[in-house]
Amino acid sequence: xxxxxxxxxxxxxxxxxxxxxxxxxxxxxxxxxxxxxxxxxxxxxxxxxxxxxxxxxxxxxxxxxxxxxxxxxxxxxxxxxxxxxxxxxxxxxxxxxxxxxxxxxxxxxxxxx
Amino acid sequence: xxxxxxxxxxxxxxxxxxxxxxxxxxxxxxxxxxxxxxxxxxxxxxxxxxxxxxxxxxxxxxxxxxxxxxxxxxxxxxxxxxxxxxxxxxxxxxxxxxxxxxxxxxxxxx
Numbered sequence: 227x228x229x230x231x232x233x234x235x236x237x238x239x240x241x242x243x244x245x246x247x248x249x250x251x252x253x254x255x256x257x258x259x260x261x262x263x264x265x266x267x268x269x270x271x272x273x274x275x276x277x278x279x280x281x282x283x284x285x286x287x288x289x290x291x292x293x294x295x296x297x298x299x300x301x302x303x304x305x306x307x308x309x310x311x312x313x314x315x316x317x318x319x320x321x322x323x324x325x326x327x328x329x330x331x332x333x334x335x336x337x338x339x
Numbered sequence: 340x341x342x343x344x345x346x347x348x349x350x351x352x353x354x355x356x357x358x359x360x361x362x363x364x365x366x367x368x369x370x371x372x373x374x375x376x377x378x379x380x381x382x383x384x385x386x387x388x389x390x391x392x393x394x395x396x397x398x399x400x401x402x403x404x405x406x407x408x409x410x411x412x413x414x415x416x417x418x419x420x421x422x423x424x425x426x427x428x429x430x431x432x433x434x435x436x437x438x439x440x441x442x443x444x445x446x447x448x449x
Contacts, residue, residue, distance in 0.1 A: 269442075271438065
């Protein structure tokens, strides 16, 4: 078990709604990454935080935002949801800056109806 | 632009046969490449990274800069190797973000 936890496991919501996905990194890991996995796009990097600060942005929509809190857990907020946002959202963590090996959580499956 | 291509969506072999999962990349500079594996109902996990030059579960991968490839190989496939395999490249710009290929689903038949 990598130790990264994500809640909830599954989420079903309607278009136009807003949801929050939560991630707790492995103990001591300072970096948190968010990825989106969809059937057509595969695994896409969304955003990275390191010790509370945004470090890198990928293909993240403006309707999406994230933050990392002082206790290092992170939340990904998805708003004005569309059908196309249905996907698996993974969180990963790594120990420190320059440590590229990432440990993944089990993912949150979001279904937008 | 950084890109990782895994040309095979599906790969099926028999137990004991050699297996090679292809990965090609596009990157300017010295890449850091990884193979991640996702077994059924389990989370994505690191299988190996090229800088460590390890053999994990009998798998090896050699970085070929001339061909910009990082193919994953195993001489004798086992049924428990059946899984989704993702090749990934560490991104540029001071971040360790990973750029993933779309994955290859390996099925090892008895």
